[in-house]
Amino acid sequence: MVLSQEYLIKSNGRLNLSGLEFIANSISPQKGLYIAPEKCFYFATTTLLEWQQEDGAVGADGNTTSNALSDFVVLLRPLTEHSDKIYCENLQTFPRSA
Numbered sequence: 001m002v003l004s005q006e007y008l009i010k011s012n013g014r015l016n017l018s019g020l021e022f023i024a025n026s027i028s029p030q031k032g033l034y035i036a037p038e039k040c041f042y043f044a045t046t047t048l049l050e051w052q053q054e055d056g057a058v059g060a061d062g063n064t065t066s067n068a069l070s071d072f073v074v075l076l077r078p079l080t081e082h083s084d085k086i087y088c089e090n091l092q093t094f095p096r097s098a
Contacts, residue, residue, distance in 0.1 A: 004046040005088035009076070013039045017074055041079040043087065046072050 009015070018032035051057050051069040059065045 001050060002048040004048075006043045006045055006085075007089075008079070008087040009042045009044045011037045011039055011042060013037070019071075037076060038078070042076040043079060043085075044077075045075050047075070048072050 013036055015035050015037060016032045017035065022031060049069055049072060051071060054067075054069055056065055057068040
């Protein structure tokens with residue numbers, strides 16, 4: 001598992017979670033997960049999972065099975081008071097593999 005730094009997100013009451021390939025493009029509801037958090041600021045972290053290591057995630061044919069976990073988990077933590085905390089602004093969230 002790899003944990004990202006914290007990012008600051010402002011919710012207008014609707015957020016879309018999707019893969020990186022959709023960041024600069026329009027996305028259909030079938031390609032992402034729409035959530036409706038309260039309107040406020042959140043600290044967000046993303047955890048990359050090693051889902052391929054889970055039992056049953058990859059079939060004998062080498063393809064992903066329906067039992068495979070998601071690639072990542074996103075945690076939103078409401079910013080409940082004024083904070084001078086530094087948050088990440090980098091586009092490169094995780095270190096690149098060598």
